[in-house]
Amino acid sequence: MEKRSMFGIVFRRLVRRKTAVFGLLVFFLMVLVAFLADLIAPYGPNEMLEGMQYRPPSFAHPMGTDMLGRDVLSRVIHGARVSLGVGIVSMVAASLVGIPLGIISGYYRRWVDQILMRVVDLMLAFPVFLLAIMIMVVLSPSASNVAVALTIVYIPRYARLVRGVVLSIRENEYIEAVRALGIRPWRIFLFHILPNCIAPVMVLVTISVGVAIIAEASLSFLGMGTQPPTPSWGSDLREALTTMELNPWLGIFPGLAILLTVLGVNLLGDGLRDAIDPRLKQ
Amino acid sequence: MNNALLRIQGLRTYFYTEEGVVRAADGVDLEIFPGETLGLVGESGCGKTVTAKSILRLIPDPPGRVVEGSVFFEGRDLLKLDRRSLRREIRGNRISMIFQDPMTSLNPVYTVGEQVSEAFRAHRRIGRARALRESVEILGRVGIASPERMVREYPHRYSGGMRQRAMIAMALACRPALLLADEPSTALDVTIQAQILELMKHLREEFQTSILLITHNLGVVAEMADRVAVMYAGQVVEKCGVERFFDGPAHPYATGLLHSFPGMARRAGRLDPIPGSIPDMVRPPEGCRFHPRCRKALPRCTENPPPVTRLEEGHLVRCWLYE
Amino acid sequence: MLRFILRRLLALIPTFVGITLVVFIMIRAIPGDPILTILAEDYSEELAQEYRQKMGLDRPVVVQYLIWLKGMVTGDWGNSLISQEPVIREVAKRLPVTLELLVLALAFAVVFSVPFGVISAVKPNSMPDHTLMTVSMLGISLPEFFLGALLLIVFALKLQWLPATSFVPLSGGLFENLRHMLLPAVTLGSARMAMFTRLIRNSMLEVVRQDYIDTARAKGLSEWLVINKHALKNALVPTVTVIGLQIGYLIGGAIIVESLFALPGIGSLGIDSILQRDYPVVQAFVIVSATGFLLANFAVDIVYTFLDPRIRVR
Numbered sequence: 001m002e003k004r005s006m007f008g009i010v011f012r013r014l015v016r017r018k019t020a021v022f023g024l025l026v027f028f029l030m031v032l033v034a035f036l037a038d039l040i041a042p043y044g045p046n047e048m049l050e051g052m053q054y055r056p057p058s059f060a061h062p063m064g065t066d067m068l069g070r071d072v073l074s075r076v077i078h079g080a081r082v083s084l085g086v087g088i089v090s091m092v093a094a095s096l097v098g099i100p101l102g103i104i105s106g107y108y109r110r111w112v113d114q115i116l117m118r119v120v121d122l123m124l125a126f127p128v129f130l131l132a133i134m135i136m137v138v139l140s141p142s143a144s145n146v147a148v149a150l151t152i153v154y155i156p157r158y159a160r161l162v163r164g165v166v167l168s169i170r171e172n173e174y175i176e177a178v179r180a181l182g183i184r185p186w187r188i189f190l191f192h193i194l195p196n197c198i199a200p201v202m203v204l205v206t207i208s209v210g211v212a213i214i215a216e217a218s219l220s221f222l223g224m225g226t227q228p229p230t231p232s233w234g235s236d237l238r239e240a241l242t243t244m245e246l247n248p249w250l251g252i253f254p255g256l257a258i259l260l261t262v263l264g265v266n267l268l269g270d271g272l273r274d275a276i277d278p279r280l281k282q
Numbered sequence: 283m284n285n286a287l288l289r290i291q292g293l294r295t296y297f298y299t300e301e302g303v304v305r306a307a308d309g310v311d312l313e314i315f316p317g318e319t320l321g322l323v324g325e326s327g328c329g330k331t332v333t334a335k336s337i338l339r340l341i342p343d344p345p346g347r348v349v350e351g352s353v354f355f356e357g358r359d360l361l362k363l364d365r366r367s368l369r370r371e372i373r374g375n376r377i378s379m380i381f382q383d384p385m386t387s388l389n390p391v392y393t394v395g396e397q398v399s400e401a402f403r404a405h406r407r408i409g410r411a412r413a414l415r416e417s418v419e420i421l422g423r424v425g426i427a428s429p430e431r432m433v434r435e436y437p438h439r440y441s442g443g444m445r446q447r448a449m450i451a452m453a454l455a456c457r458p459a460l461l462l463a464d465e466p467s468t469a470l471d472v473t474i475q476a477q478i479l480e481l482m483k484h485l486r487e488e489f490q491t492s493i494l495l496i497t498h499n500l501g502v503v504a505e506m507a508d509r510v511a512v513m514y515a516g517q518v519v520e521k522c523g524v525e526r527f528f529d530g531p532a533h534p535y536a537t538g539l540l541h542s543f544p545g546m547a548r549r550a551g552r553l554d555p556i557p558g559s560i561p562d563m564v565r566p567p568e569g570c571r572f573h574p575r576c577r578k579a580l581p582r583c584t585e586n587p588p589p590v591t592r593l594e595e596g597h598l599v600r601c602w603l604y605e
Numbered sequence: 606m607l608r609f610i611l612r613r614l615l616a617l618i619p620t621f622v623g624i625t626l627v628v629f630i631m632i633r634a635i636p637g638d639p640i641l642t643i644l645a646e647d648y649s650e651e652l653a654q655e656y657r658q659k660m661g662l663d664r665p666v667v668v669q670y671l672i673w674l675k676g677m678v679t680g681d682w683g684n685s686l687i688s689q690e691p692v693i694r695e696v697a698k699r700l701p702v703t704l705e706l707l708v709l710a711l712a713f714a715v716v717f718s719v720p721f722g723v724i725s726a727v728k729p730n731s732m733p734d735h736t737l738m739t740v741s742m743l744g745i746s747l748p749e750f751f752l753g754a755l756l757l758i759v760f761a762l763k764l765q766w767l768p769a770t771s772f773v774p775l776s777g778g779l780f781e782n783l784r785h786m787l788l789p790a791v792t793l794g795s796a797r798m799a800m801f802t803r804l805i806r807n808s809m810l811e812v813v814r815q816d817y818i819d820t821a822r823a824k825g826l827s828e829w830l831v832i833n834k835h836a837l838k839n840a841l842v843p844t845v846t847v848i849g850l851q852i853g854y855l856i857g858g859a860i861i862v863e864s865l866f867a868l869p870g871i872g873s874l875g876i877d878s879i880l881q882r883d884y885p886v887v888q889a890f891v892i893v894s895a896t897g898f899l900l901a902n903f904a905v906d907i908v909y910t911f912l913d914p915r916i917r918v919r
Contacts, residue, residue, distance in 0.1 A: 019742075122623040126895050129857025134627075134891055137879055138634045214748045218861050221750045222876050234750075241754060241865075245762045255751035262746040270742075340819055344730075374825035381816050389817040390915060391838045397820075404825040436914040452824065 010199070013275035020271020026264025034080040043071040045078035045231040054247050064249040066240070072250060076257050078231040082143045082220075083261060087213040090150035091205045097151070098158025099197060103189055105159060106166030117163070120156035128153055132215055136224045143226040146219055150212045161204055165197050199276045206269035210262045217258050233258045286313035286354075287492050288337070288377075288460055293351035295329075295336045298344065302564035306332040308516035310351070311590075312494075314460065319486065319493040321507030321524070323500065323539065327560050329516040330496045331382075334462045336361075337494075338373055356459070375405040378453035382465040384445035388437040394421070394448050395433030401455035416455070424451040425481060443474035450481065457489055464496045479505055500543040504528060509596070512536045515561050515571040522597040532599040535572045570602060578603060610907060617899055624895045625677055629670050632888050677892060683885035685878075692889045695874065700893070703870035705775070706793060706859055709786055711852070713794035714801055719837075721798075722805025726840075727832060729810060737802060744799025749858045753792035753865045760788060770867035789866045793858045797851055804847055808840035815839070842913045849905030853898055860894075 014020050033040065043049070052069040055061055063072035105116040123131065135149035169175055169192075178188055219225030220234030228235055233254040240250030295307040307329045314320050322330050335341050336348050337360060353360040360372060381387040389397060398421065399413035408416075414433065421429035424447040437445060446466060453461055466482065467475035479502060486493060495506055503510055503524065510527040512520040512535065520533040531537055538556035558575040561567055567574055573583040583602050591604040640653045640662075657663050664672075676682065682692040721741075725734045761769035767788055773781040812818065813836050821835040822828075860872035867873065875890030877883075 118623075122620070122627065125620050125624055125899060126627070127853030127856045127898050129854070129860065130891065130894050130898075133860070133875070133879070134631050137887060138631055138636075210746065217748055218750060218857075221748075222861065222864055223880060224876075234748075237751065237754065244754060244758055248758060251751075251754055255748075255754065258751060259743070259747055262748070263743065266742060266746050335819070338823055340822055342814070369825050369827060372825070373823055379819075379823040381819060383816060387816040387820045389821065389835050389839070391842070391913060392835075400821075400826060400830075401824045438915045449820070452820070 010272070010275045014271050017271045017274065019267045020275070023264045023267025023269075023271060026260060027268055030080055030084055030261050030264065033077055034084045037078045037081055041071075041074035041077040043074040045075050046070060046229050047074070054243070056247070057249050063253040064247070066236075066247075066250055067243065072236075072253055075231040075236055076233070076253050079233045079236060079254060079257060080261070082226050082230065082232040083213050083216060083258065086143055086147045086150065086216040087209045087265075090147040090212050091154060091209050093147070093151040094154035094208075095158045095201055095205055098155045099162050099194075099201060101155070102159040102162025102164075103166055103193055103197070106163040106170065107185070107189070107193065113163075116159065120160055123153075123156040124160070128211065129215060129218065132219060133222075133224065136219060141219075141224050141227055143216075143230060143232065146216050146225045149219075150215055154208060154212070157208070158201065158204065161200055162197050165200055166193055169193060169196050203269060203273045203276060206265060206272055210265040210269065213258065213262050213265070285315065287316045287356070288494075289313045289352075289354045290333070290337070291352050291354070293333065293336055293348065293353065295332050295341055295346060295348045297346045299564075304563045305516050305566065306346070306563060307336060308566070310513070310516070310518055312511055312518060312521075314492050314494055316459075317490060317492055318508040319495055319506050321503035321510045322494060322496045322513060323498060323503060323510060324513035325498060325539075325560050327563070328513045330513055331464050333513070334379065334464055334494060334496055337462060338377060338379060339368060340379070370405070374401055374453075374458070375456045376458055377460045377462065378456075378458040379462040380446070380449045380453050380464065380466050383469045384442050384449055385469065387449055388440075388445055390437055393434055393436055394440065397437075398433070398448065398452045398455060401452045405456050417451070420451045420455055421448065424448070424454075424485070425477075426451070441474075442470050443477060446470060446474075446478050447481065450478075450485065454485060454489055454491070458491060461491050461493045462496075463493055465498070466495075467502060468497065468499065475502075482506070500540065512539065515566055516563060517571065517600065519572070519600045520598065526597060532593055532597070532604060533572075533601050534576045534578050534603070538575075570600075609910075613903060613906060617903060620899055621896060622674075624899070625674055625892060626670070628888050628891050628895075629673055631891070632884055633666075635884070682889045685886050686883045687878075687881055687886075692885050695886065696871065696889050696893055699870050699874050701775070702772070702868055703859055703863065703872060705782075705786060706789055706862065706868065706870060707852075707855055709790035710794035710797065710855060710859075711848075713790055714797035715848070718798045718801030718805055719841075721802040722840075723809060723832060723837060725802065725806040726809030726813065729806075734806075738806070741799035741802045744795050745803075747796060749792055749796065749861045750865055752795055753788070753862055756788050756792055757866070770865075772866075772868050789862045789868055792865075793855065793862045796858070797855060800851060801844065801848065804844050805840055808843050809836055812836045812839045838912065842909070845905060845909050845912060849902045849909075852901040852905070856894055856898055856901075 014024075047070060049065060049069040049071065052061075052065045053067055055065040055069075057064045061071050061073065063076060065071055066075070101116060105113045126134070131153045132146075132149045135152055136145065139145040139148060175188065175192060178192055216225055217232070217234030217237070220227075220232045221238045223235070223238065226232035226235050228239060236254045237251045240247070240254070244251045290310055290312040293307050293310040294305070297304040297306055310329070310333050312320070312322070312333070322333070324330055332341065332346075337353050337355075339348070339360065341348060348361055351361065355372070356376065360368065363372070388394065395414055395417050398417035399410065402408060402413040402416050403410070418429045418433050421433060426432050426444060426447055432440070432444075437448075440448060450466075463482070467478045470478060482493070483506065485491070493506070495502070497503060507524045509521065509523055510531075511518050512527075512531070512533060514535050520527075520531055520536045522531065527536070528540070531540060535556070542555045556575055561571060561574070567584075569585045570576070570579070570583045570588045573579040576583065580602055588600050588602040589605065590598050590600050592598050593604060640656050641648060644652060644656065662669065680693050682696070684691055685695060688695070721737050725737045728734055757769055760767045768785050771785060773785045775782045809832075813832075818831060818836055821831045826835070856872075859870065860875060862868070863870040863872035864876050871890060871893055874886060875894070878886035878890060
């Protein structure tokens with residue numbers, strides 16, 4: 001009951017902010033587009049239309065066509081799958097691994113904490129994007145491997161965040177009281193520690209989905225992520241680059257798709273943080 | 283009665299928050315005479331600090347704003363004064379302020395010397411070196427040991443008592459006519475409290491400064507004040523001389539304050555707290571704001587706000603009992 | 606102070622060793638036999654055996670690592686598989702380009718974000734604040750390669766005000782060099798500028814509520830001094846820490862920007878070597894980048910202690 005009302009409060013604060021609502025709408029719209037890509041895309045993402053290369057935007061092709069005569073709109077719509085898929089899957093996976101690690105580390109401390117935090121510190125010693133590149137060097141370039149790489153990159157970040165939360169609530173008297181009652185550790189994790197981690201983790205997930213989407217697009221842009229002909233905003237922009245002076249729409253629409261999606265996610269994350277921690281707002 | 287150094291009339295300072303309009307000060311009338319110390323007492327949240335900050339227009343806007351009233355000081359209404367004159371002539375020069383928590387009222391990233399020097403340099407055309415020399419001098423006067431060395435230290439090297447001394451030095455740098463002291467000793471240890479009060483008494487004589495002393499500690503009032511003003515829910519409910527107040531004030535709230543104060547209760551034989559808590563300042567009670575907590579409340583107390591009644595020269599009370 | 610810096614520098618050594626260990630493992634984790642790649646068409650069993658011996662690949666892994674680490678520390682980074690040139694020479698040639706790009710981008714970000722953040726915080730929820738917050742939100746959400754591509758098309762190709770994908774080193778004249786660095790630096794710095802603007806704004810909003818700001822106002826200081834002297838320095842303390850963390854994003858972004866603008870820096874070297882599977886260069890690229898990040902954070906730590914006297918050591 002307690003938990004429910006907290007989410008109620010957060011949600012009410014969230015919808016009071018116009019920018020957060022906008023972010024939420026954009027995000028849901030994009031998720032919807034990704035799910036329904038096959039239904040709403042007018043053409044297949046790799047369908048080459050005869051004699052239709054490099055057509056500027058028109059009524060039939062609102063975003064034009066590319067060098068192979070593929071409909072850019074259809075590719076952008078299908079690109080949402082890769083972008084959002086990688087972004088959301090990797091951050092959910094990273095939090096699912098990172099949260100237990102963080103809880104174990106913060107709760108048991110001693111050598112478990114020592115070892116885990118050494119590894120975490122070492123991974124945090126690499127810039128996010130560099131670490132992702134390093135993992136992609138080992139793995140072969142593909143959308144699913146990008147998701148794996150970003151998951152690995154973000155696990156220590158979640159573990160670190162959750163560990164901090166656990167350490168602070170460990171000091172709380174009520175956990176001491178619960179422990180004194182002889183309640184089993186897993187019950188303490190599940191009913192007392194985990195609920196306290198949800199809010200900060202939700203904020204980190206939302207904000208990092210934006211970073212992950214940009215990272216996927218950037219890796220693909222560098223040729224190390226999603227490989228053509230799989231539609232991806234980053235790799236489509238890379239392919240568009242050479243002729244972008246003459247056919248700017250080839251790059252602009254995938255780019256705008258990234259911008260809009262990341263903007264939505266960021267606005268949502270910002271609103272969520274303010275709603276959860278109103279101290280930051282005045 | 284017209285020779286007041288400072289005269290506040292009908293001051294209303296409101297804060298516009300998401301929950302509604304908080305009427306922090308809602309028609310405050312106060313005056314401070316030359317050379318006197320006025321003790322402003324009341325529970326936390328009754329508008330004492332807001333009143334003091336309104337004098338120097340330090341209310342953060344947004345969310346706060348002084349919506350009505352006047353603050354006459356040396357013939358001018360400070361609320362209508364242009365910002366430049368207020369800054370140059372009043373703030374830190376004729377009227378200074380010291381705050382409740384000395385741990386947070388000094389800027390952690392500048393040396394104490396730098397911060398005291400600023401008080402001099404804001405109002406006098408003197409160089410950096412000269413201002414620093416004067417800072418050393420005044421820090422010595424407020425009882426900082428080896429001020430030549432301490433002037434170069436950052437606030438975190440000062441103890442709480444030393445910081446409050448430094449704040450007092452800063453406030454008195456330009457020999458102000460009026461010092462607004464917001465709970466100057468509350469955040470300090472008891473022994474340090476006594477030292478700070480002693481210092482303020484001493485400096486009051488030396489500098490001939492009037493003091494508006496905000497406190498909820500009646501012991502401090504007994505020690506320092508010449509007159510007392512009691513605030514409740516954004517209004518002054520009683521004003522009188524300090525002896526009169528301790529002999530037995532007129533307003534039931536003032537009586538309650540006195541009886542709930544441990545030092546006084548010992549004399550009376552029992553501690554007698556006021557029931558209830560301070561009202562919601564967004565929607566204060568109708569009629570007299572104290573009536574939900576008042577033991578002597580009459581039917582009309584719930585209906586109309588009480589008028590101010592003069593009981594004798596210099597003794598005013600806002601209560602239906604004396605109508 | 607010098608001793609303090611030295612001590613902090615020594616504390617970096619374990620992390621550095623950790624970084625090398627990760628890179629060593631990474632290179633070994635790449636699927637495929639490196640000998641196969643080196644020998645390519647000349648492959649024969651004997652030759653492969655000879656090479657393994659020569660490269661110490663037949664010895665225990667720990668020994669291999671120590672030999673390798675010694676090479677990394679002494680500057681023996683091997684030769685590029687493609688150009689056959691010593692890797693360290695290539696890195697030395699390209700490092701200044703990347704450093705210049707990073708410094709310019711960071712300078713661009715800081716120089717603009719400080720006044721923007723202050724302007725925003727002085728009048729929160731005003732028109733300038735809303736405008737700056739909207740633009741900065743867009744800036745944060747804009748990937749470097751898209752912004753860079755747009756700037757390239759508009760300023761280099763359409764308007765032809767600035768050169769496109771060419772590079773003039775500092776030795777070719779400061780002005781020409783800066784002309785070529787302007788677009789890359791702006792591209793790389795924009796997102797950080799946007800982020801810093803928001804950070805400084807939030808930090809300032811927090812600071813201006815502090816008691817010492819009231820003290821400064823009550824003293825009679827001008828609003829200019831209250832904001833730009835008393836509030837700003839306090840607001841910068843937390844910001845500096847975040848700037849340190851953001852240098853990681855800056856290094857990542859430099860890789861993209863260098864590739865996009867074809868700048869001959871470490872980042873483009875790294876990407877080219879990865880795409881060509883030139884592993885000696887790849888490992889040098891990773892170690893140099895990660896060590897650079899380590900040193901940048903160290904520098905930020907030092908700056909931080911100067912800003913905040915509470916943690917300064919005597």
